[in-house]
Amino acid sequence: MKLARWRIHDMVEEGLAIDERLVPFTDGVRVQDLLDWGLPRALEYGEAAASEPSRPLADVTLLPPLKPPAIRDFVAFEEHVEGVVRSVDSSTGVVPQWYEAPTFYFSNPHTLIGTGQALTPPATARLDFELEVAAVVGHVAGSEGRSLAPEEAQQNIFGYAIFNDWSARDLQSREMQVRLGPCKGKDFASTLGPWITTADEVEDRLDAEGFLDLLMTVSVNGTEIGRDTLANMGWPFRDLLAYASRDSRIFPGDLLGSGTAGSGCLAELWGRAGALTPPPLATGDEVTMTVERLGTVTNVVGEPKPAPAIPAARMRKQRTSA
Structure with missing residues (x-):
């Protein structure tokens, strides 16, 4: 369905x-x-x-197939992490902490767009896409959605949709120098769609460990840029959901992004090439993502809209009492 x-x-x-x-x-x-x-x-x-x-x-x-209460976007593909790290520092690899637990950040549920809708990017010189799949949480049985075991979490995965976590890499890089982020490097838009495919339609692709073997591809202006299988995640979705619920709560409609597939974004390819090849996205570029069984989403990059300037912070002053 x-x-x-x-x-x-x-x-x-x-x-x-x-x-x-x-x-x-x-x-x-x-x-x-x-x-x-x-x-x-x-x-x-x-x-x-x-x-x-x-x-x-x-x-x-x-339109986006739902208005989610929350979006947690993980970084669950080791190949992607390795490539992006190299884009920042070619001498380092995946940090040991990545292997310890599935890391995520909260994204903006209010800026979702659907397939066919134009993307309005911020002012950025390094606009990028991210090829992902989102799991959609359904009715949460037991424990009020708190601290679920992976086996319980699997029963609460209602379905899946394609997720494109659009990224302004220059904004993201600046913010993360302050040890926060991705913030404004990410929250201007994400594509979700074309619909929610219920979990029963891909159950035959689910292995004993919970991984889904679904082919994922992304192209720009008709040229394929990357491909991977969802089965290459470091953790299955049931583990991501269990971790998200730890000492917290998850609700029906919450989204859990898989993180970017291997070769599923430009930043990863830049890290491997040591150059901006392929180039950042520009106005008029068409990005198409297809995931086996889940469908296809396509968006065209529109013109950025100017934003009001915000002044730099004032320098701290030492105050003295009167």
Whole structure:
């Protein structure tokens, strides 16, 4: 089953994506409701709804398939980490701490865009993409979503979608010199879509350790830039979800990004080449990502919008009491 959101004329609808048609939900049901119910009940509802009247996929603009409460983006591909580290310091490799636990940062759920929507980047000289898959959390059983064991966490993975974590590498680099970030280097946009593919549709690609063997590719202006398999993650999604819930809480609709696949971004390739090859993205470039079983997302880079200037910090002054 595939769950989608779309705009047609001035209306936003939510429902099922079936081949080249869309079936709107009725009675006010939303994608989030199905996530709240959990996968078994959602599949029953979807089966009953599939015979309802539909509209052609070609008539609509697809939107991000949900409005997530939170986005945690991990860095779970060792090959990607190695390449990006080399772009900063060619003498170092993957730090030992990476292997100890799956690291993530919180991204912005309010700046998601869908496939076909133009990207409005910030003013940056090093615009980049990141080829990822996001796991979507469904109904959380037991422990109120707190400190789940990996086996429990697997039962709460509702489905998957393609995730493009757009990046302004120069902004990201500056901010991370202050030991924070990626912040404004990341939060201007992420692509999610084209829909949520439920976990049962890829279950046959799930191995005993929980890894999904799905081919991932990314191209710019029709030229393939990178490819990998989701099975090359250092941890399976169930471990990422268990770690996210440790001493915290996860909720239905939360997204967990896999992190960038090997060769899935320009920064990694720059680190290996020792130069900006291929070049950073520019206005008019078209980025297309395809993940086996999950679909394809495409966005064209638009013109950056000017932002109001913010002055530099004042220098600290030593104050004396009167």
